[in-house]
Amino acid sequence: MIKTFSSRAGRLSETNKFYLHKKSKCIFSEKKLIVHEQKVLDIGFGDSYSFCKDIIENNDFFFFGAEPYKKGFSRAVEFFEKNDVENMILFNGDVRDLLEKVKFCFDFIRIHFPDPWPKKKHIKRRLVTEEFLIYLSNKLSDNGLIQIITDSQKYQNHIEEEIKLQNKLSLSKRLFPITYHQSSFYKKALIKKNKIKEFILQKSS
């Protein structure tokens, strides 16, 4: 499996280390039975700040978050422990490893600002590929939606090409029902005046 994320650990504070190793109720386990109807998967929630706000704001949904970046992950665990939230489960690692373990389908999947890997020699590290889209389609409920947001023009073109290469998912005009706060990457895109593009995908009929 090609690695799609950089190995940055970020400097972990003592608090980060504490929450990174905490046996919190929010940590994913195959044994946990989630009966909630509206399951959301957030792929790569980064520093977790906007992700945590989104969880509070969208408490009709049950969020799963996968993030290999330890600092962001530990902050999300800290958020769970310090706030009265019931609707979040976290996985510290590659989302493809999480998806291998999950037996159910998600109703909504979102990928906000996936690492663009703009250099030619790194293109193979991009997460959104034809193969990954097909894989996600098998983990998406029949009426489900996928939201991908990026400000990278190169990645936007790449995503368009990868969508065309497969036939399990197609572009949708439906509205993605989950509100989101501006993440640090969103704010950076605004400062750079980059065009932020949203792709909404549904299962092809």
Ligand SMILES: C[S@@+](CC[C@H](N)C(=O)[O-])C[C@H]1O[C@@H](n2cnc3c(N)ncnc32)[C@H](O)[C@@H]1O
């Ligand atoms: C550019 S950041 C965006 C973070 C966040 N979504 C935001 O909007 O600020 C991309 C994130 O995706 C994560 N990532 C990359 N590949 C991943 C994978 N295979 N599974 C889970 N997360 C991944 C990276 O660790 C990184 O934190």
